[in-house]
Amino acid sequence: MGKVLIIDDNKFNTEALCDMVESLGHEVTCTYTAEEGIREAQSHCFDVVFLDVQLPDGNGLLLLPIIHATPADPEVIIITGFGSPDGAELAIRNGAWDFIEKPLERKLIELPLVRALQYREAKKQKSRPLILKREGIVGSSSIMGNCLILIAQAAASDANVLITGETGTGKEVFARAIHNNSSRSAMPFVTVDCASLPPAIIESILFGHEKGAFTGADRIQEGLVRQADGGSLFLDEVGDLPLSAQKAFLRVLQEHRFRPLGAKREVESEFRVIAATNRDLDKMVGEGKIREDLLFRLRAINIELPPLRDRQGDIKELITYYVNKICTRQCAEVKGLSPEFIEALCAYEWPGNVRELVNALESALAAALHETILYPKHLPTNIRVRLIRGAVSKKNDTTIPSAKMTSLKERRDSVFAREERQYLQELIAVTEGNIREACAISGLGRARLYQLIKKHGIPISD
Amino acid sequence: MELLMYSTKTEGSGERLLRVMGLLLPEYKFEICRSINELSKRLRQPVFNPTVAILLASSREELQDILSIRDLLGDAKIILIIPDANPDTVAQGHTLKPRFLTYGESDFVDVAAVLKRMFSNFGADKSVKKH
Numbered sequence: 001m002g003k004v005l006i007i008d009d010n011k012f013n014t015e016a017l018c019d020m021v022e023s024l025g026h027e028v029t030c031t032y033t034a035e036e037g038i039r040e041a042q043s044h045c046f047d048v049v050f051l052d053v054q055l056p057d058g059n060g061l062l063l064l065p066i067i068h069a070t071p072a073d074p075e076v077i078i079i080t081g082f083g084s085p086d087g088a089e090l091a092i093r094n095g096a097w098d099f100i101e102k103p104l105e106r107k108l109i110e111l112p113l114v115r116a117l118q119y120r121e122a123k124k125q126k127s128r129p130l131i132l133k134r135e136g137i138v139g140s141s142s143i144m145g146n147c148l149i150l151i152a153q154a155a156a157s158d159a160n161v162l163i164t165g166e167t168g169t170g171k172e173v174f175a176r177a178i179h180n181n182s183s184r185s186a187m188p189f190v191t192v193d194c195a196s197l198p199p200a201i202i203e204s205i206l207f208g209h210e211k212g213a214f215t216g217a218d219r220i221q222e223g224l225v226r227q228a229d230g231g232s233l234f235l236d237e238v239g240d241l242p243l244s245a246q247k248a249f250l251r252v253l254q255e256h257r258f259r260p261l262g263a264k265r266e267v268e269s270e271f272r273v274i275a276a277t278n279r280d281l282d283k284m285v286g287e288g289k290i291r292e293d294l295l296f297r298l299r300a301i302n303i304e305l306p307p308l309r310d311r312q313g314d315i316k317e318l319i320t321y322y323v324n325k326i327c328t329r330q331c332a333e334v335k336g337l338s339p340e341f342i343e344a345l346c347a348y349e350w351p352g353n354v355r356e357l358v359n360a361l362e363s364a365l366a367a368a369l370h371e372t373i374l375y376p377k378h379l380p381t382n383i384r385v386r387l388i389r390g391a392v393s394k395k396n397d398t399t400i401p402s403a404k405m406t407s408l409k410e411r412r413d414s415v416f417a418r419e420e421r422q423y424l425q426e427l428i429a430v431t432e433g434n435i436r437e438a439c440a441i442s443g444l445g446r447a448r449l450y451q452l453i454k455k456h457g458i459p460i461s462d
Numbered sequence: 463m464e465l466l467m468y469s470t471k472t473e474g475s476g477e478r479l480l481r482v483m484g485l486l487l488p489e490y491k492f493e494i495c496r497s498i499n500e501l502s503k504r505l506r507q508p509v510f511n512p513t514v515a516i517l518l519a520s521s522r523e524e525l526q527d528i529l530s531i532r533d534l535l536g537d538a539k540i541i542l543i544i545p546d547a548n549p550d551t552v553a554q555g556h557t558l559k560p561r562f563l564t565y566g567e568s569d570f571v572d573v574a575a576v577l578k579r580m581f582s583n584f585g586a587d588k589s590v591k592k593h
Binding site: 172176188189190191193195196197198200201205216218219221222224227236329330331355358359362363365366369 | 505506507508509511533534536537539547552553556557559560561562563565567569571572575576578579580583
């Protein structure tokens, strides 16, 4: 049952409309002026408002924004005895649900009212808090929040999903999250690696075959499509699916029935498809490499995963999550993170996305084998080089447009000295000036360490 | 590209798998783990992320052993060989997210073909990254 407000100065019309709406099972409030109507709309929650244009104290169309600004934000159906194309356009532009000309008849008002109420119901469902098992999806940035909402919506529906995004953004993790949060979670999640399956055998792998269906088919084999019955079929790198297999697969998608190679009878499989790719499938359609009808079917819901550089706010959270995970896997004590380490990782662009970040953390943890805190020096050289080059070129661009060039040796010595000094400062800070500990960490002898501390003038507090 | 193979069997399907790999993919070297402890220990070592892991479960118990250490397999592309085509065994196999799944009674020519394609994709990826 919906709550409906009528704002119309014509009492006869209002009563007739009220009877019609009540006979459809809804609760109705009637008002006869703009002022009265606004007061009601602001003090009660209505789902739909029938609004007359010509009111004794103002133009109804001008009330539209005020009604939409009320907490319930009801859908507004304009009713008028003096319909004009301009008025209708103005109403729609101001967010009206529909524009109906008087005299009002039940058949005229019934459908717009029912649709408006259905829309309201769907909107309420969407705005309910979503409960989602994250399944290894890390991040709380707004961009990631939007992705999680889409994941939850995809999990709640049974429509096919296409996940797109650069390499390393975690398309498979998201695909599993959709499956694990769906009503199919107890059934199989079957992966089809379209890029790795040789074209010659892909159809037999997908649809299975009978004994003797082709040379080498020495026994019956069930295909992946059948194995996904009741669950989800994950088509990874779907852009690599050969055209011949696309045609056969399209039919399976439409009918959920197929004939294994060499079989006389068709078999059924009731599955949902989640596909993923890092390629531009629209472009591939233009090139004739992907069937448009297949893409249309696969893309009922499209989730575009952001590259890591677009959600830098998540990097700290990702670092903490993966450092813990890697250390636990290696049965090692969890290492601390220096602010400089985090800063360096946040400054990097991550062309390989989360996968590259995880690999960098693995390397850093290995490089800091017996150390308890991670510093930028533990990062892979290629990342450090890119960072330092980026920082230097930025500096040159802004402050030293015509820096004096030196010999390579001088440049090397200068960089070396700067890094050495930085390292010693960090070493003394971490060990709180404990020389024995500093020697143990750095691998330097006591005399050499003192010599370097003196050279760089680094203070040691007692 | 690091290749890891898990096979406790030195005869039957285990021997056949090695023979076919040696015959069809002679240019690639596989590191072989012969027990679940050895596999687990190897996967826990720092900076060891095999690109492809071929896991041969010659019995349902062995499949359970593999499932018990699934978290250690990380991002490795898994080629899984399961002992039988029983729907429960197949369903359990799929929980490992294999990129290719076949059976112990296979001639493993399919495994070699999939591996070859993975290698060639891996090479293509590398050359793209270099540019």
